[in-house]
Amino acid sequence: MCAIFAFAAPEAAAQLAVPGDISVPADQKMLLAADEVIYNNDSGVVVASGGVQIDYGGYQLVADRVEYDQQTGRVKASGSVEMIEPGGNRIYADNLDVTDNFSDGFLNALRIETPDNTRIAAESAERSGGTMTTFNSGVYTACEPCADNPERAPFWQVKAQRVIQNGETKTIRMEKATFELFGMPIAYLPYLEIPDHSAKRKTGFLTPSVSSSDTFGYGLTVPYYLVLSPYMDATFTGTGYTKQGFLGEAEFRRNFSNGEVTLRMAGISQRSPGDFEARTTDRLETERGMIATKGEFRINPRWIFGWDAMLQSDNNFSRTYGIEGYNASTVKSEVYLTGLSNRSFFDLRAYRFDIQNAQDLNDVLERRQAAVHPSLDYKRTFSDVAGGELSLDVNGYSLSRKADDTRVRAGLATTNPLFADRYRGFAGSNARLSTELEWKRTFTTMNGLRLTPILAARGDLNSVDVDNAPADYDGVFAGNGSHARGMVTAGLEASYPVLVTTATSSHVIEPIAQVFVRPDERLAGGIPNEDAQSFVFDATSLFERDKFTGFDRAEGGIRANVGLRYTGHFDNGFRTQAVFGQSYHLAGLNSFATPDLSQATRNSGLEDDVSDFVGMAGVDYDGFSLAASARFDKDDFRIERTDLRAGLSRGPVTTALTYSEIKAPRPNTFTEDDRREITGLAKLQLHEFWSVAASTSYDLVDEKFNRRAFGILYEDECFAFSFAYEHTRDDGNVNARDWKVGARLSFRTLGGFEQGSVSSPLLEPSF
The missing domain is CATH 2.60.450.10 (Lipopolysaccharide (LPS) transport protein A like domain)
Incomplete structure (x- = not known):
């Protein structure tokens, strides 16, 4: 009713x-x-x-x-x-x-x-x-x-x-x-x-934590959260150390309708600096502190303005005391403006680097870092231009250094820049502005042949004003002053994809050939190389028109790239892919055979007219993946570089394994030994509430672990407990803590207790 x-x-x-x-x-x-x-x-x-x-x-x-x-x-x-x-x-x-x-x-x-x-x-x-x-x-x-x-x-x-x-x-x-x-x-x-x-x-007290250290003694950290208004709050944190005294931290946060601003401060008057290692910043400084600010504002749906900056009393305070967000070995302070639309991207930013290291050579290391003021990156794509696609790239920077960033020639125990063989940066200033246009269009013939003509034009303007010109350099340094250069490219890519089908699978086999005709690179290796140092020739860069990673170098000469690409799909979900090929320098000056101030092209595999072979293969099936890439010597097929990656994510198991090897060049003029490392990560859900995880990084040459970590977590609907152990090797810093443990007990809605400072994801409960 x-x-x-x-x-x-x-x-x-x-x-x-x-x-x-x-x-x-x-x-x-x-x-x-x-x-x-x-x-x-x-x-x-x-x-x-x-x-x-x-x-x-x-x-x-x-x-x-x-x-x-x-x-x-x-x-x-x-x-x-x-x-x-x-x-x-x-x-x-x-x-x-x-x-x-x-x-x-x-x-x-x-x-x-x-x-x-x-x-x-x-x-x-x-x-x-x-x-x-x-x-x-x-x-x-x-x-x-x-x-x-x-x-x-x-x-x-x-x-x-x-x-x-x-x-x-x-x-x-x-x-x-x-x-x-x-x-x-x-x-x-x-x-x-x-x-x-x-x-x-x-407003109220947050979860306290305790810690212990040889240099700090026992520590108790108590944070207090304060709501100042509906759009502003703060966190005040006090840590009392039995050896070093009281560390105070404060973080203020202010939200706006289109962004937010954060101000962070910390400071301590060290009571026993003598407990730190001799001849380190930690021991030499008593009154220590830092101030940092971070903000980001969305000007409109397309434009974002922001910054992240830090200043500190010495070069290692934030890292020594683990100030959250600023405790890395390298901290970048920057201000930026970015814009994004459907067919364009704009990024303008200025930045500098703080090298946090307790060693007395830290000041030298930091003086070698570049202060960029600013860098510019603009990209735009125009569709349906003469039936094809036209892209515009504008890139530039202006930077300065206080000291040369060089590497001493192997076997010479000296820091004299006259004996350096790798110039990663120069004291003084350097600036560049580059503009590039590229047009391409793909035609498909009646029999399935795909032809893609490519036209490109680029112009660069450099301004060099360095304090010390390289004296012991195999190439020709262009010298201080303004330098202009240009590059035009005409290319053609031909591919013939062939589809092969069976009752349970489909396969695409695609032979690819490219040829690029262009003049020699002007000022090859003659001007500072700032943004094209991380050069790796592998299957991912085989079919690139310009294989350099930045604009400070420009690939010149006539070159052909030839290879084979394959993909396969099976009805049971098994997928495969592979790429294999080689590059040929046909005429003109080989940009990869010319000296480079940063040695970016040394042992690249492209320095001869016939390059090394590069290949990549991978399989993927039901949560399991395996991928391998390698570079093979063109003469004896010796593996020069290897990367193996395997992963499994199925049910309660998640694993990942990576093996990397870089052979020392022949003859050995730069790298003293082979470099081989294996890293692994595994996580296992033992039960509805129990899980374990472990990770490791092992140097196969030195036969030492770079990092080992293990953690165990219990978590149900009302509480969580975790324990983690971490061992880290740092040959560059004798004061690095080689091991640490951490534990956390959390009661949902009430908070919890934490011991140690291990940054393991297992220490973070989901609630």
């Missing part, structure tokens, strides 16, 4: 156990379903009994019996009462007595389940003022009851004489509380206040 009643609701209804106001329209109707409904005209009482279901203003109520008194405005429910509030709370009680707008009332023998899966149980509760709920003899926990034995105590719970949920402050306060593990009390808490699930931010 259903009936519609117009309940008077002059006030905004509020959640019974969820903070915040939920307004119910004044003309809101109530839907009532029950086996029997009795209305007493004399007393104005409506009684519904037998499977009562009420839906009113987002509240849903189920009970055996509901009585509504129109004169007093009270609603009484009894018998297996269950109510779902608009905010998602689910309330169970023996009986309920509230006003018709749910702002005030009483409940007996109740249990509440919130949307974030926390639970409050109490003997009774009282609702007052529409926002305050007081639970008497309450129990708070985030653990689910045991399915086999619901009466058994959960892993953790907080029992309190009173639990007060305040809808205005969005907090849950527990008075005269006892924290229990497995039903055993372990801590008495006169007062405990935590934010409820609806509070996005709340």
Whole structure:
């Protein structure tokens, strides 16, 4: 039997156990379903009994019996009462007595389940003022009851004489509380206040942590979070070390409608700098500190402006004390402006580098770093230009250094730049602006042959003003001053993809041939090379028109690239791919055979008229992948460079393994030894709640581990525990901590405790 009643609701209804106001329209109707409904005209009482279901203003109520008194405005429910509030709370009680707008009332023998899966149980509760709920003899926990034995105590719970949920402050306060593990009390808490699930931010102390170190002693870190306004907050962190004293940190955050700004500061007056290693910055400095700022603003949907900058009292403070976000060995400070549209990209930025190293040579290392002011990168693509695609690239930079960045010729124990054979950067200034246009169009003939003509033109303008010109250099240095150069290219790519199909698979075999005709590279190796130093010739760069990674070098001469590309697909999901080929210098000056100030082209595999072979092959099937790439010597097929990568992600197992090898060049003029390294990562989900992970990096030449790490994690719906171990080798810094351990115990909604400073993902619970 259903009936519609117009309940008077002059006030905004509020959640019974969820903070915040939920307004119910004044003309809101109530839907009532029950086996029997009795209305007493004399007393104005409506009684519904037998499977009562009420839906009113987002509240849903189920009970055996509901009585509504129109004169007093009270609603009484009894018998297996269950109510779902608009905010998602689910309330169970023996009986309920509230006003018709749910702002005030009483409940007996109740249990509440919130949307974030926390639970409050109490003997009774009282609702007052529409926002305050007081639970008497309450129990708070985030653990689910045991399915086999619901009466058994959960892993953790907080029992309190009173639990007060305040809808205005969005907090849950527990008075005269006892924290229990497995039903055993372990801590008495006169007062405990935590934010409820609806509070996005709340002022208060965060999870403390403890640490220990030979140089710092024992440390206790206590962070305090402060909400300053709806759009501004701060975190103040104090760390007390038994040896070094007090480290103070502060971070302020300010949100705007289109961005945010962060200001971070830290400082310490070291009490015992003598505990650090001799002749290090950590020992020589006493008053230490840093200040950093970071911001990003979206000017409009296409443009973003931002910055990230740090200043510190010495060259290693942030790394020594592990200041979050600024504790890397190299920290880049930059300011940038980027823009992105469907067919264009713009990036303008200025930056510098801070080298964080405790060694006394750090000042020399930092003076070698470039200060870029600024760099520019602009790309735009134009479609349907003479039936093809036209692309425009503009690239440039202006930079300066305070000291030469050179590598001493092998076998010479000297730092005199006159004996250097690798000039990665020069003291002084250097600037370049480049503009390049490329047009290409693909034609497909009747028999499937694909022909792609390519036309390109590029112009560069360089300004060089270095303090010391290279004296012991095999090439010709262009000298200081302004230098202009250009490059035009005409090319043709021909490919003939052949499709082969079987009953269970399809395969595409595609022979590819390219030829590029262009003049010799002007000023080849004669000007500083800043952005084309990371040069690797492999299958990914085989068919590139210009194989250099940057604009400071430009590939010249007539060259042909020939190879074969293959892809295969099988009905069972097995996929394969492969590329193999070779490059040929046909005429003109070979850019890869000319000297380079940074030695980027040495042992590249392209220095002869006939290049080394390069190849790549890979398979992928049902979460398993295997890929291999290599460069083979053109004469004896010796493997010069190898990269093997294997991975598996299936069910509870995730693994990855990488092997890399670079052979020393013949004759040995630059690299003293072969370089071989193997890295691995594995993660295994042992159980619904247990997982383990390990990673390693092993130097096969020195027969030493560069890094070893192991971690174990337990995580269920209410708590998480993790332990991690990490061992790191750093031959360049004798003060590097070679091992460390870390552990964390976290109680969902309450916080937790942390020991150590191991940066393992296993230490981070999902909640």
